[in-house]
Amino acid sequence: MNKILQKIILFILILGITSCSRTYKIDKPDFDLIPYTGKENLVLKSSENEMDTIFLKGFNRYVTHTEQMVFFPDRFEFYDLHCKISDPNYNRYLDKTFVQLVGSSDKETLITFEIIMKGSWFYGKRKYSKTEFDSVPITKLTINNKTYDDVKIFESDGSYEKRDNYAERFYWSLSQGFLGLDKRETKWRLIKKYVP
Numbered sequence: 001m002n003k004i005l006q007k008i009i010l011f012i013l014i015l016g017i018t019s020c021s022r023t024y025k026i027d028k029p030d031f032d033l034i035p036y037t038g039k040e041n042l043v044l045k046s047s048e049n050e051m052d053t054i055f056l057k058g059f060n061r062y063v064t065h066t067e068q069m070v071f072f073p074d075r076f077e078f079y080d081l082h083c084k085i086s087d088p089n090y091n092r093y094l095d096k097t098f099v100q101l102v103g104s105s106d107k108e109t110l111i112t113f114e115i116i117m118k119g120s121w122f123y124g125k126r127k128y129s130k131t132e133f134d135s136v137p138i139t140k141l142t143i144n145n146k147t148y149d150d151v152k153i154f155e156s157d158g159s160y161e162k163r164d165n166y167a168e169r170f171y172w173s174l175s176q177g178f179l180g181l182d183k184r185e186t187k188w189r190l191i192k193k194y195v196p
Helices: 002-018 028-033 130-135
Strands: 041-046 051-065 075-086 093-102 110-113 127-129 138-143 146-155 169-173 177-182 187-194
Touching (some): 051 093, 110 130, 138 177
Antiparallel strands (some): 051 075, 093 110, 146 169, 169 177
């Protein structure tokens, strides 16, 4: 009887210790926030007739913990869309995460944008909860006689507004993704999206 009681106590202790750690997943419908297959090329043209291309390089989905010195840390699901994108300051391309989803302990998906391109950098707020993302009003944007009627406009908070590469806002279509951004005197717009 004593051995059975020890095994029951051991089982309860193991169960109690391992249940201290949780895994926070991304809600299945939230994957639609990134409307790409992951292999597209996005061709953008500026109001000054410059061209730039963002090369999407696929998705990476993983679960990891974010706390280092904890015995049983919580784990978070990540879903990253990688790209090759123009350095906003130099004439070269960078490998970056373009958009990222993360499951959160608030039981709400977080979405993070890394919006940079040739001579342009959106320094404003980059990370939004699903609630914050949904609260951004939907509007229309017309590019070359094509109207997108599911567009969210993300305005900068003024951070680093004195920099030459400062972007005031960017445009995100729920069905098409990144549509462009505005600098003070220059506007960049998506003119073509294709899979090579």
